[in-house]
Amino acid sequence: MSTFKILVTSQKGGVGKSTVSANLAAYLRRQGKSVTLIDFDTHGSSSTWLTRAPNIGVVVQHHILPLDQGGNRPILDARLHLRRAASSTEVVICDLTWTDSIAGELMFEYDLVIVPTSVSEIELAATSGFLSRHRWVFDSAIHTPPTLLVCPTRVQPEQLQSDVFSKQRFPVSFMLAPPVLEAQSAREMFERGYLMDLPDACGASFNEFGQAVCAAREMRESAHSMRQTTQARTTSPAARGAAVNRHNVLANSSTLSSQYSILGRHRMQKVRPEEMVNKSAPHMGAPESTQIASMGIPQFLKRMSMGVLNK
Ligand SMILES: Nc1ncnc2c1ncn2[C@@H]1O[C@H](COP(=O)(O)OP(=O)(O)OP(=O)(O)O)[C@@H](O)[C@H]1O
Numbered sequence: 164m165s166t167f168k169i170l171v172t173s174q175k176g177g178v179g180k181s182t183v184s185a186n187l188a189a190y191l192r193r194q195g196k197s198v199t200l201i202d203f204d205t206h207g208s209s210s211t212w213l214t215r216a217p218n219i220g221v222v223v224q225h226h227i228l229p230l231d232q233g234g235n236r237p238i239l240d241a242r243l244h245l246r247r248a249a250s251s252t253e254v255v256i257c258d259l260t261w262t263d264s265i266a267g268e269l270m271f272e273y274d275l276v277i278v279p280t281s282v283s284e285i286e287l288a289a290t291s292g293f294l295s296r297h298r299w300v301f302d303s304a305i306h307t308p309p310t311l312l313v314c315p316t317r318v319q320p321e322q323l324q325s326d327v328f329s330k331q332r333f334p335v336s337f338m339l340a341p342p343v344l345e346a347q348s349a350r351e352m353f354e355r356g357y358l359m360d361l362p363d364a365c366g367a368s369f370n371e372f373g374q375a376v377c378a379a380r381e382m383r384e385s386a387h388s389m390r391q392t393t394q395a396r397t398t399s400p401a402a403r404g405a406a407v408n409r410h411n412v413l414a415n416s417s418t419l420s421s422q423y424s425i426l427g428r429h430r431m432q433k434v435r436p437e438e439m440v441n442k443s444a445p446h447m448g449a450p451e452s453t454q455i456a457s458m459g460i461p462q463f464l465k466r467m468s469m470g471v472l473n474k
């Protein structure tokens with residue numbers, strides 16, 4: 164099985180990239196995967212976290228990209244480190260603050276791009292701008308686009324009471340992860356332990372987020388094996404060419420349908436802006452609950468889109 168490559172990025176500082184990166188690495192390691200974390204940030208927060216916390220077996224690297232050199236250097240360096248790491252591990256997670264000097268093509272190296280964002284207006288606007296500028300990556304019909312997972316982070320209970328993701332503000336096809344809650348306990352875990360072990364709502368929310376990432380992986384792998392099966396069945400070059408074309412078209416629809424089935428199982432749903440309002444998602448039968456940690460997707464979405472939380 165090929166290495167699953169995850170990029171955790173955003174152009175905004177302080178949204179929780181390093182917290183998500185370090186803790187997701189720990190979460191996946193505990194699921195039995197071999198995991199390498201590559202910290203591309205100068206602060207080195209995620210690598211420091213994993214190096215100083217009780218050893219969980221994640222391989223940690225810290226590389227500074229030559230962002231001031233412009234041109235292709237940053238992307239070439241990043242690609243080199245990523246590919247090297249990928250040759251010896253099942254999962255690679257890269258923690259990177261995006262800047263305009265990084266070529267967007269870098270995202271095609273990844274299977275999953277996680278964009279943490281708080282749900283304050285100012286950060287949502289920044290996230291929306293970032294995703295708009297990279298729409299060509301996530302909606303590409305030429306290359307296989309990475310799966311985009313928008314992760315609401317540092318979310319406070321009262322912030323769930325708005326319909327922030329239903330305002331057609333994200334112009335790309337994306338999946339919405341269950342929110343990771345804001346908590347003092349999360350800040351205190353730095354270098355000491357992992358969010359997944361917190362016995363509070365924040366810990367529960369992080370575990371749901373981890374499950375969502377695993378679901379995204381399953382979904383992508385099933386779409387990939389479906390493509391391979393069809394390709395193996397086509398024999399003549401002409402038929403193969405037609406199949407490749409069909410697959411480029413199908414890439415979106417098959418991914419979409421498998422997202423509905425697999426992610427539905429994990430209570431997550433692929434979201435297009437135009438589908439957000441008045442969309443009846445599958446698995447709507449869950450009983451209403453005021454427990455935030457239990458408000459997974461799509462129940463979470465349903466409530467927001469119906470304005471239930473405003474009442
Ligand atoms: N779920 C959370 N609850 C409470 N505090 C959090 C949570 N996630 C992150 N923080 C805090 O928010 C701050 C920024 O987090 P973090 O360093 O992970 O973000 P970042 O996006 O990597 O920042 P930078 O852009 O500086 O690299 C830190 O003080 C961190 O402890």
Ligand SMILES: [Mg+2]
Pocket residue numbers: 180181182204206208209
């Ligand atoms: Mg950071």
